[in-house]
Amino acid sequence: MHFRIFPMIAASALAAMTTCTQAAGIEVLHWWTTAGDSKAVKLLAEGVTEKGDKWLDTAIAGGPGPGFQITMSRMAAGDPPGAVQMPLGVRVKDVAAEKLLGDISDVSSKGKWADALPATVLRSVTFSGKVVAIPVTMHGVNWLWYSRKVLESAKVAPPKNWDEMMAAAEKIKAAGFIPFAVSSQSWQISWLYGNILAGVGGRTAYEQLAAGDTKVFSTPAGLKAFDILAQIRKYADDGQNNRGWNANSNLLMADKAAFQFMGDWAKGEFQAAGKPAGSKGPIGCMLTPGTSDFYIMMGDALALPAAVKPEVLAAQKRLAETMMDKDMQIKFAKAKGSLPFRTDVKTDGFDECAQMALKVFAKPNGAVPGTAMTLRGEINGAYGDALAKFWAQPTSAKQAAESVSAAMQRAQ
């Protein structure tokens, strides 16, 4: 107890810097700040306002890193926001295990969430019998986007496997375009590796990675994935350093680059820019080669901090009702490029890419939880660091397998 006071003071000083207004209503801390994301958030804010709550927006421009740090400081200081964005999965559980999240079980039982949500999703927002977070929207990671115009100009067809992909890259480069809109940012590289591994080694290899089993790197599939990653690296343009994913999406929309490996939030970005993805639009969508029968998923949740005032708790419950409303699940997902978590909503209004994903998702074992859901922050970070290093200076696949697994084991 004695020691508790210092982190509190430090944290409240930080909190005082970050938020100055604290009126009645519900403060939502999030980092949905790109064009598609903020459109979706605006819809949710409107829904909350309609129910009579004031939406206090605390958008963190720096993404999950600073966002999570501010969240933890505010919680330690006893001044948590009303709701905070968090990736669905292990992060929510870890925070809940510290008794920092509240309980909205009554909303979930009243709203019959158990009937509406896939069991894995409901389980991932439940901690020791209490529902501690709202499942917001579901994303897929193993997407490949392409500029139709660039592919036509280079006279290549959308590739079906990785060999075709590399042959296409060569032709695209010869035609004067950037084959892959990639970035040196560590999370983008590590997700790309995950997608390649899933394509080469199938579902089981990916599940091994998601479980944090580092032996997967030295399997034939793991080694081949490093080779493919190094090949993609060769085609990267000079401007790839620290380039944001949305800037990569822009390269496709400007018909400067051919392919982008990115989750379906990129679709929200295409849509917000008036260049929707689909068989008729300027941007084509497909699952990355070799992953057409499963969907690597990750989800966004809004975690609900404990230790809030009664009126905030009431507002949290109304927020949960609003977010889980069937219309809202659809509207939000459409704006953001994602899919609704609710399985009981009409999906015929969704675009072609989403329809494709829904079909895959409905297959037995069609949904595979992604590393973003399963790997703890530290291990995920070490994995990203090691892969970014490989990207900067590709080594042999064998050496890469050793260094990546050593880095991850150190972080265990």
Place this chain on the structure above:
Amino acid sequence: MSRLFRRYGAAWMALSPSVLAAAVCFYGCIAWMVYISFTRSKLVPRYDWAGWVQYERLMDDERWHVAMGNLLVFGGALIVFTLALGFLLAIFLDQRIRIEGFLRTVYMYPLAMSFVVTGLAWQWILNPDFGVQKIVRDLGFPNFEFNWLGSERMSIFAILLAAVWHGSGLVMAILLAGLRNIDSDIWKATRVDGIPTWRVYLHIVVPMLLPVITTCVVLQALGALRAYDIVVAMTGGGPGFSSDLPGKFVIDYAGERANLGLAAAAAVEMLLTLVLLLVPSWIVKFRQNRAGTA
């Protein structure tokens, strides 16, 4: 005792809030952080003693070594370059030129910008696709290469470039104020003696400005140690983690990677580095005080 209280009581009462604030906020938090660095705290603080585990982990963490090595290069070069550039600018402005007020504002402007804006602007300037490299190539030098952001060896110098641009104005302002304080009689005397201007600066002005220069060195050293946002905005620590600095390492682990123990251990090592950097300036001050009383 009561006489002492009568004499200093009011002063103590006026000072006590700030003394208390300093004790709790600075030294209390430092003590807490040092303690946390000896625990296995992950997401939230834990208080079970774990010994040197976190320091041992830092010892064989390649990224930490890169970050500390970068700090030495970056910090040292930042001090040297901002001082050199700031001093030259200050001497230039001290020539009583006509548009001094305007130029002073121009040189100080970079400081008004946050590191995030500075970092983004320089990221664009250095971007090989549309920055300097592209411009020079378009001017008719198609083989011109300037891609520091993409080079593991040069990326930290790209950040240095932006930081020097950002910090030189402040050094200039501080040194200019120092130069203005130098008695004009000294200048007259040296002129009578026929001493060349450069020697006056080197052998008379610089020693007289030593306390001001020390201030600048400390300010820049702190800036280098604290650097975080400029790294995030410019390179994100990359390529790989070649442009990482300790500040970014600590924030990564204290935040998203949720390992408070390791972050605290790294922060303690940063603090020790700072103390080592400050010792020379303490010695300078100590000598001055002694010279003053002797």
